[in-house]
Amino acid sequence: MQIRRFDAIVVGAGGSGMRAALELARSNLKVAVLSKVFPTRSHTVAAQGGIAAPLANSTEDNWHWHMYDTVKGADYLGDQDAIEYMCRRAIECVVELEHMGMPFDRLENGKIYQRPFGGHTQDYGSAKMAMRSCAAADRTGHAMLHTLYQQNVRANTQFFVEWMALDVILDPQDGACVGVVALEMETGEISILQAKATLLATGGAGRIYWATTNAFINTGDGLGMVARAGLPLEDMEFWQFHPTGVAGAGILITEGVRGEGGYLLNKSGERFMERYAPNNKDLASRDVVSRAMTTEIKEGRGCGPHGDYLELKLSHLPPEDIIKRLPGIREIAIKFANADPIRDHIPVVPTVHYQMGGIPTNYMGQVVVPEGASKEAIVPGLYAAGECACVSVHGANRLGTNSLLDLLVFGKSSGEQVIKDMRGQPAPHRTLPKGAGDATRVRLARLDSASSGERVVDVLNDLRRTMQAHCGVFRFPDDLVSGVKKVTEIAERASRIFIADKSKVFNTARVEALELENLVETAMSTIISAEARKESRGAQARADFPGRDDKNWMKHTLWYKEGNRLDYKPVHQKPLSVETMEPKVRTY
Amino acid sequence: MKLSIYRYDPDKDQKPYMKDYEVALDAADRMLLDALVKAKAQDDSLSFRRSCREGVCGSDAININGKNGLACVTKIAELPDHVSVRPLPGLPVIRDLIVDMTQFFKQYHSIKPYVINTDPPPERERLQSPQERDELNGLYECILCACCSTACPSFWWNPDKFVGPAGLLQAYRFIADTRDQATAERLDNLEDPYRLFRCHSIMNCVDACPKNLNPTRAIGKIKEIMVRRAV
Numbered sequence: 001m002q003i004r005r006f007d008a009i010v011v012g013a014g015g016s017g018m019r020a021a022l023e024l025a026r027s028n029l030k031v032a033v034l035s036k037v038f039p040t041r042s043h044t045v046a047a048q049g050g051i052a053a054p055l056a057n058s059t060e061d062n063w064h065w066h067m068y069d070t071v072k073g074a075d076y077l078g079d080q081d082a083i084e085y086m087c088r089r090a091i092e093c094v095v096e097l098e099h100m101g102m103p104f105d106r107l108e109n110g111k112i113y114q115r116p117f118g119g120h121t122q123d124y125g126s127a128k129m130a131m132r133s134c135a136a137a138d139r140t141g142h143a144m145l146h147t148l149y150q151q152n153v154r155a156n157t158q159f160f161v162e163w164m165a166l167d168v169i170l171d172p173q174d175g176a177c178v179g180v181v182a183l184e185m186e187t188g189e190i191s192i193l194q195a196k197a198t199l200l201a202t203g204g205a206g207r208i209y210w211a212t213t214n215a216f217i218n219t220g221d222g223l224g225m226v227a228r229a230g231l232p233l234e235d236m237e238f239w240q241f242h243p244t245g246v247a248g249a250g251i252l253i254t255e256g257v258r259g260e261g262g263y264l265l266n267k268s269g270e271r272f273m274e275r276y277a278p279n280n281k282d283l284a285s286r287d288v289v290s291r292a293m294t295t296e297i298k299e300g301r302g303c304g305p306h307g308d309y310l311e312l313k314l315s316h317l318p319p320e321d322i323i324k325r326l327p328g329i330r331e332i333a334i335k336f337a338n339a340d341p342i343r344d345h346i347p348v349v350p351t352v353h354y355q356m357g358g359i360p361t362n363y364m365g366q367v368v369v370p371e372g373a374s375k376e377a378i379v380p381g382l383y384a385a386g387e388c389a390c391v392s393v394h395g396a397n398r399l400g401t402n403s404l405l406d407l408l409v410f411g412k413s414s415g416e417q418v419i420k421d422m423r424g425q426p427a428p429h430r431t432l433p434k435g436a437g438d439a440t441r442v443r444l445a446r447l448d449s450a451s452s453g454e455r456v457v458d459v460l461n462d463l464r465r466t467m468q469a470h471c472g473v474f475r476f477p478d479d480l481v482s483g484v485k486k487v488t489e490i491a492e493r494a495s496r497i498f499i500a501d502k503s504k505v506f507n508t509a510r511v512e513a514l515e516l517e518n519l520v521e522t523a524m525s526t527i528i529s530a531e532a533r534k535e536s537r538g539a540q541a542r543a544d545f546p547g548r549d550d551k552n553w554m555k556h557t558l559w560y561k562e563g564n565r566l567d568y569k570p571v572h573q574k575p576l577s578v579e580t581m582e583p584k585v586r587t588y
Numbered sequence: 589m590k591l592s593i594y595r596y597d598p599d600k601d602q603k604p605y606m607k608d609y610e611v612a613l614d615a616a617d618r619m620l621l622d623a624l625v626k627a628k629a630q631d632d633s634l635s636f637r638r639s640c641r642e643g644v645c646g647s648d649a650i651n652i653n654g655k656n657g658l659a660c661v662t663k664i665a666e667l668p669d670h671v672s673v674r675p676l677p678g679l680p681v682i683r684d685l686i687v688d689m690t691q692f693f694k695q696y697h698s699i700k701p702y703v704i705n706t707d708p709p710p711e712r713e714r715l716q717s718p719q720e721r722d723e724l725n726g727l728y729e730c731i732l733c734a735c736c737s738t739a740c741p742s743f744w745w746n747p748d749k750f751v752g753p754a755g756l757l758q759a760y761r762f763i764a765d766t767r768d769q770a771t772a773e774r775l776d777n778l779e780d781p782y783r784l785f786r787c788h789s790i791m792n793c794v795d796a797c798p799k800n801l802n803p804t805r806a807i808g809k810i811k812e813i814m815v816r817r818a819v
Binding site: 037040041042043046055096101104107108109111139142143146150151153154186217248249251252328331332335455456457500505506507508509512 | 597598599600616628629631632633635637638639640641642643644645646647661663682683684686689693697700701702703705709711712713714715716717718720721724728729731732762765767768
């Protein structure tokens with residue numbers, strides 16, 4: 001196995017990975033950025049509606065209000081120090097992005113255009129919405145990802161394109177991360193990339209569900225790597241169902257549609273959100289809207305011949321506004337739903353979109369795990385940022401536009417922290433632990449030699465169908481218990497997968513098999529954590545425990561692969577400088 | 589549905605060949621990518637790139653019955669019964685439908701695809717009027733899929749010397765940005781017999797672009813500015 005040495009490696013080249021890479025490029029460190037796809041193919045590209053920052057360009061706003069909305073949106077499971085940190089750095093990070101060349105839409109006075117978004121309010125949760133979402137039409141993620149890539153081109157960042165990281169290497173002496181094992185897809189060669197700092201920015205894993213807005217590549221590779229290394233995953237029961245995925249296709253229709261004045265209708269043409277969220281209506285937070293929609297469908301008020309979707313109406317908006325502000329979703333609706341939103345309603349259903357949980361980190365991006373008396377001991381050399389990380393700023397439910405902000409703020413802060421750690425303790429590379437990469441080699445050798453077994457596509461489809469049926473918008477005790485059993489069986493089948501393609505050259509069958517292993521870890525952590533949490537909070541809505549239980553469950557879940565062990569740790573209720581925002585009944 | 593797909597694995601094939609697949613479609617299979625995924629379920633050695641499956645990441649650009657396009661937004665209903673699928677023309681094939689895009693990205697990088705502004709950054713955003721911002725429409729939306737450049741005869745002949753429609757569209761995107769101060773440098777960078785002027789307005793790029801962008805118009809605008817600068 002070839003060994004390459006760097007000061008730092010970043011795994012993943014989406015928004016957070018490339019923002020971190022940019023920070024690192026400004027140091028004199030030797031940095032490698034690995035990505036299993038060309039950087040601008042990363043899934044940040046599909047984000048639509050905007051980036052949150054209280055610029056106050058159109059309505060009065062400040063970071064305190066943004067922080068309040070985020071804490072409330074998270075259903076009080078977010079860590080308030082991290083949330084304060086993010087909201088306070090929002091303006092800086094968005095302005096910087098503008099300076100990099102981000103093509104934000106503009107107001108008449110030349111400032112960045114901002115639109116309302118779900119759960120973002122003025123004056124600590126009043127009925128007045130804050131215009132906080134900084135937008136580039138409805139292609140904000142695309143514009144941001146390309147801008148970050150362009151800046152990395154300028155900074156001469158060294159990309160390893162179409163390299164897939166397979167495992168992290170931990171030093172058994174003290175658990176420090178010393179690099180990763182990675183596959184170069186074009187040649188099929190395996191290498192060790194040794195580094196003093198490894199930053200995982202591998203994104204989400206929405207492909208564990210059947211109906212998802214997520215790209216094919218969102219397979220939780222960082223989660224699988226961390227779980228196999230014996231480290232825990234945090235709050236994996238919390239998956240966001242976005243209210244408006246195109247029915248049957250899963251493609252995202254931005255909440256920005258409702259921010260621009262669109263709203264949802266049931267089969268009688270009723271604007272039903274008025275019943276569920278009298279103040280913020282269609283701009284209540286996503287968990288609330290998705291539950292309302294699911295209830296409408298279940299109670300027989302869904303649209304269409306099977307009553308299985310709802311309709312998103314924006315035909316009352318001036319056509320020129322739709323063309324100017326929402327051109328991308330018009331294109332999607334026409335292509336994927338045969339509906340031109342200028343005239344027609346768009347058929348939509350709640351669709352899996354975002355993983356609030358992930359690799360436990362603090363707000364400097366350092367991975368933290370229980371060790372001895374501490375619940376948050378730093379894992380030396382290992383960092384995580386973006387959707388794969390659980391900081392936790394999103395708690396039990398993320399607000400729209402806070403994800404792109406998360407990528408910028410924590411991409412930057414983790415890059416800064418890597419530099420700080422490296423300068424603080426200048427040390428040579430450690431000797432690689434004995435047997436580094438062996439476990440990966442064994443997995444690959446099994447795949448190469450197996451000539452029969454389970455087909456990857458069958459196991460994958462069963463996994464996704466099972467998660468869809470057993471761990472959805474509303475969760476039922478029997479479904480969860482049988483879901484644990486089914487996912488356990490599927491995990492067992494996944495250990496017997498085989499691929500017919502044995503070629504060395506760009507073997508996508510092998511890549512998909514390796515991805516499946518990561519999806520299995522993700523799904524297992526999700527269903528085990530969901531079954532164990534006996535309350536409803538944010539995106540976890542249990543039929544048997546319909547209320548939030550702050551006395552027993554105001555805590556983060558930690559799941560370990562070994563024996564499916566669970567542990568818990570307290571929520572950081574103390575912010576950095578302001579008073580704690582005390583849990584309240586959450587209404588919109 | 590019948591698919592005839594270009595296959596080539598340098599590990600075992602002497603030369604490329606076309607392989608036929610008969611794919612049974614479900615009601616949910618709307619796009620050509622859905623059919624390719626079904627074909628791969630039959631034969632896992634079939635290799636292609638794909639990611640977002642909604643026409644925004646640019647991974648699955650291929651040649652469909654002779655025309656470049658994205659598999660994920662090409663409707664099956666609008667295709668004939670028998671579909672031939674090949675890799676994008678003009679780039680080296682790595683395997684099956686996967687091409688080596690090094691040359692394409694090298695040309696993109698050569699136009700310095702980033703805003704250059706040497707003024708000290710202000711505390712807040714740089715101002716830009718909505719009209720100035722509108723100038724970037726039809727330019728910034730490019731997804732770097734390479735459908736255009738690999739449909740361009742000038743790029744086929746001189747991929748190392750001619751920037752190609754995708755790169756030139758982005759060259760104009762930065763010239764058109766009021767925040768950019770490097771127009772002169774950008775024009776100098778394009779002023780040679782090949783980099784810009786190998787475009788003969790054949791307009792295959794416009795026809796091929798899955799995002800309905802118009803590189804030929806952008807190239808025309810650069811030429812116009814160049815002429816204005818000369819007189």
